[in-house]
Amino acid sequence: MTELVTGTGEPAPAPAATQPGAEPSVARVSQWADIRHRFFANKLAVVGLAIIVVLVLTALLAPVLAPYDPLKQDLTATLQAPGGKHLLGTDALGRDQLSRLIYGSRIAVVVGLASILVALTIGIVLGALAGYFGRWVDTVIMRAADIFFAFPLLIGSIVIILLMGRGVLPVVLSLGIFQWATFARLLRSQILSVREMDFVHAARALGAGRSRIIRKHILPNSVTSVLVYGTSNVGIAIVAEASLSYLGVGVDPEVAEWGNMISAGRGFMGVKDFMWTYPSLAIVITALGFILLGNGLRDALDPKLR
Amino acid sequence: MTSLETAPANAGPDGTAPLLEVRDLHVEFKVRDSVTKAVNGVNYSVNAGETLAVLGESGSGKSVTAQAIMGILDSPPGRITKGQIFFQGQDILSLPENERRKLRGARMAMIFQDALSSLNPVLSVGFQLGEMFRAHQGLTRKEAKAKAIELMDRVRIPAARQRVNDYPHQFSGGMRQRIMIAMALALEPDLIIADEPTTALDVTVQAQVMDLLAELQREYNMGLILITHDLGVVADVADKIAVMYAGRIVETAPVHELYKRPAHPYTRGLLDSIPRLDQKGQELYAIKGLPPNLQQIPPGCAFNPRCAQARDICRTDVPALVPVTGEDGTELPGRASACHFWKETLRG
Amino acid sequence: MGRYVVRRLGQLVVVVLGATLILFACLFVLPGDPVGQIAGSDKARDPAVIEQLHKQYGLDKPLVVQYGTYVGKLVTGDLGTDYTQSRPVAEILEPKLVNTAKLAVFAIAIDIVIGVSVGVVAAMRRYSIWDVSATFVTTLAIGVPSIVLGMLMQRLFVVELGWFPLIADGSFKSMVLPAVTLAIIDAALVAQLARSTMLEVLRADYVKTAVAKGLSRRTILFRHILRNSVIPVVTYLGISFGTLLGGAIITETIFNWNGIGLALIQAIQQNNNPIIVGVVTISVAIFVLLNLVVDLLYAALDPRIRLS
Numbered sequence: 001m002t003e004l005v006t007g008t009g010e011p012a013p014a015p016a017a018t019q020p021g022a023e024p025s026v027a028r029v030s031q032w033a034d035i036r037h038r039f040f041a042n043k044l045a046v047v048g049l050a051i052i053v054v055l056v057l058t059a060l061l062a063p064v065l066a067p068y069d070p071l072k073q074d075l076t077a078t079l080q081a082p083g084g085k086h087l088l089g090t091d092a093l094g095r096d097q098l099s100r101l102i103y104g105s106r107i108a109v110v111v112g113l114a115s116i117l118v119a120l121t122i123g124i125v126l127g128a129l130a131g132y133f134g135r136w137v138d139t140v141i142m143r144a145a146d147i148f149f150a151f152p153l154l155i156g157s158i159v160i161i162l163l164m165g166r167g168v169l170p171v172v173l174s175l176g177i178f179q180w181a182t183f184a185r186l187l188r189s190q191i192l193s194v195r196e197m198d199f200v201h202a203a204r205a206l207g208a209g210r211s212r213i214i215r216k217h218i219l220p221n222s223v224t225s226v227l228v229y230g231t232s233n234v235g236i237a238i239v240a241e242a243s244l245s246y247l248g249v250g251v252d253p254e255v256a257e258w259g260n261m262i263s264a265g266r267g268f269m270g271v272k273d274f275m276w277t278y279p280s281l282a283i284v285i286t287a288l289g290f291i292l293l294g295n296g297l298r299d300a301l302d303p304k305l306r
Numbered sequence: 307m308t309s310l311e312t313a314p315a316n317a318g319p320d321g322t323a324p325l326l327e328v329r330d331l332h333v334e335f336k337v338r339d340s341v342t343k344a345v346n347g348v349n350y351s352v353n354a355g356e357t358l359a360v361l362g363e364s365g366s367g368k369s370v371t372a373q374a375i376m377g378i379l380d381s382p383p384g385r386i387t388k389g390q391i392f393f394q395g396q397d398i399l400s401l402p403e404n405e406r407r408k409l410r411g412a413r414m415a416m417i418f419q420d421a422l423s424s425l426n427p428v429l430s431v432g433f434q435l436g437e438m439f440r441a442h443q444g445l446t447r448k449e450a451k452a453k454a455i456e457l458m459d460r461v462r463i464p465a466a467r468q469r470v471n472d473y474p475h476q477f478s479g480g481m482r483q484r485i486m487i488a489m490a491l492a493l494e495p496d497l498i499i500a501d502e503p504t505t506a507l508d509v510t511v512q513a514q515v516m517d518l519l520a521e522l523q524r525e526y527n528m529g530l531i532l533i534t535h536d537l538g539v540v541a542d543v544a545d546k547i548a549v550m551y552a553g554r555i556v557e558t559a560p561v562h563e564l565y566k567r568p569a570h571p572y573t574r575g576l577l578d579s580i581p582r583l584d585q586k587g588q589e590l591y592a593i594k595g596l597p598p599n600l601q602q603i604p605p606g607c608a609f610n611p612r613c614a615q616a617r618d619i620c621r622t623d624v625p626a627l628v629p630v631t632g633e634d635g636t637e638l639p640g641r642a643s644a645c646h647f648w649k650e651t652l653r654g
Numbered sequence: 655m656g657r658y659v660v661r662r663l664g665q666l667v668v669v670v671l672g673a674t675l676i677l678f679a680c681l682f683v684l685p686g687d688p689v690g691q692i693a694g695s696d697k698a699r700d701p702a703v704i705e706q707l708h709k710q711y712g713l714d715k716p717l718v719v720q721y722g723t724y725v726g727k728l729v730t731g732d733l734g735t736d737y738t739q740s741r742p743v744a745e746i747l748e749p750k751l752v753n754t755a756k757l758a759v760f761a762i763a764i765d766i767v768i769g770v771s772v773g774v775v776a777a778m779r780r781y782s783i784w785d786v787s788a789t790f791v792t793t794l795a796i797g798v799p800s801i802v803l804g805m806l807m808q809r810l811f812v813v814e815l816g817w818f819p820l821i822a823d824g825s826f827k828s829m830v831l832p833a834v835t836l837a838i839i840d841a842a843l844v845a846q847l848a849r850s851t852m853l854e855v856l857r858a859d860y861v862k863t864a865v866a867k868g869l870s871r872r873t874i875l876f877r878h879i880l881r882n883s884v885i886p887v888v889t890y891l892g893i894s895f896g897t898l899l900g901g902a903i904i905t906e907t908i909f910n911w912n913g914i915g916l917a918l919i920q921a922i923q924q925n926n927n928p929i930i931v932g933v934v935t936i937s938v939a940i941f942v943l944l945n946l947v948v949d950l951l952y953a954a955l956d957p958r959i960r961l962s
Contacts, residue, residue: 150669150938154904262801270813291796378865378866
């Protein structure tokens, strides 16, 4: 699919003029224009971006969009089928499902973005230290990364949440803590390869200082792929958060949240399927949005990969 | 457009057909909506025991022509749109793939530029050499290994018996290229195509590898097509030269004549850009401009935008490859040029 | 090769020690007083009983000593005693681990067969309708998380069609749905990985060499292309297998599969800390071990790693 749009051709012996991105720091401006152009030429990537924009807008405008208070119970109107006053029906406590779905996007966006931000911050700082200083700094940080990497995401997160109690903050922190290692490893290996590139040697030969080389040459060229990877991981974090809540170890059970909604609908499978199908759909669309965006960004950054 | 009539007649010394003859070959690469015209009517021939050097910049179509001869074009997107290739009198482009495959490696073999990337990293060199015998002669793994050791000895790799199970990355660049040569020679083919065989090597090693190749060629009386952009390499080993530009042959000549008196401005430019000891201190000559974009080859002579002698006709008419004659009007054997003003070039 | 293994084993020890430190910390900071749990609520909170229980569980000793004891026991496979049944954690979890392993093996088998073949076909027929549909389907599959996929599977094949039992009884039949649920996302990822590595290998110079040698298509495909493409796929599958063995919490919960993932969730509901820590320990240990195996396999497949 995406290949049709962004795939480069085979190595036809074309003249060198059509190969962009060969000199990373020389023509940054036109390089970014190139990336933007390739990204928007990819229809699926644009679809992904659109999904995410809609998701974020829904989260921001939830109070305006939601017809009811997502927490307000109405015991006279429980388990109502979709239609009528409640477009997507009500749950076992008579809470409006559509309103809960809309408010659920807030948890998804907040947890998804915040946990990746936590992971990226830790990962970039530690990965940069390891990659640039090497020696024992590298060893210590990478062994620490190994330790955190050894915990499967959900299992590690559960441990932290059991320590901190349920809630949005524990979920954000736990998902961040068990994802930084991947980013740190990626950044470190990027730095190691960028450090050996000719333009860095050239900068050094021209007498650029150590910190200038890091700031101006190595980091900008290594961080990009980490950020792209981080973007596609927002979807993974959202799914993980919903899964934790589904398992009863995420946010509080009464909070309007997609995993909670699916969990609440589980007992009504085959009877009141609307209770879990709509939140499921919301999760799938969100996850797909981030996958498409991530693929699009990756292909736009490095068309050779596809 | 080069036609068959004007193509250099290159019958073998005894009057029989040449070992290999390429006639009016055209190759295109089609990627989505852009078409790259890599080869646009190439004619050349090689006899047994003869060395033809094909000279040109990257993108001139010299490698693509070679791949078309071997039948290893990336296809798609590459496609032979026109032309014929005769090998020992047989039109190999009309052969079924299975017959074609039997020729490859056995009767015609290729040596690639970068031995490290051209050898499979996860298989031992002995295995990769032995594969030739297993695929074409049905030898057992053990017999093939013995042959591999023999071959490695043949190309003078020290301690062949101990190193036969080593992997490509454990060898030096020169040794790796020797292994590539050994692989090409394994079944004593009639034709070898060497695509920039020494470009990736150190200068000192280059000479050794080139000498080895030339020596083995003489020994087996093979035809050799030596693809290169390095005029220095050519002078020592080639019998004749074909200069390519933008997918066409612009000049052919016996090697020493070409050096003495080029009949095409492009060839002259190449010769002038060789650094020479007797011109130390002078600025080095360089052909101005860039190689042509093969998706938009300029009308007329493809070289015209870079040619100091270009006139109006050069921008409109494609020059044919015509025989070059001496002052007395007799054809100079083996010489042809695709320049409207070859006479001026030759004599100027 | 020898030095490589030794270095990797050294790293493994560091990782395991670090992980146990984290786990040990959890064991003692986790809320819910284990002793209160066992002493029960109705039984008189006799201080003597509590003290006796503290002693029994070694909770009266300094933390450093407790950590030493904990690691010492861990080495011998002793995961402590569980709070609710007073049985060794290892004994409780062993059959559950076997169940989880069955599921993991089944799922990985599906990944290999479906994932690799789809990836290979897509790469060989690049841009064909097969390739385009494979990319479409795998992208979609990756977007459907286990919680959704499991629910859908159960709704369709258990509730609607009645093909499989609702409560897993450990039989092969009851294993199909959870295994397929586990396998789908990974199979899709394997297919994409296999496709992209294979496309890369197809472009490699040594494949061109193989063609120029006059080898048959079969030989080129199996010996030169697949052999090189398989390396990253093996790595991925190994890590994925490690994750599955560590307990597929969601899938086991949805299908009531009596593995260590379900045990973890049940233990959380019962505040049964030794089981929680036991499961996490097993999960981490298996993952780390599998990583080592993958590294060794990698070295065996790629001589460049082995000898550097």
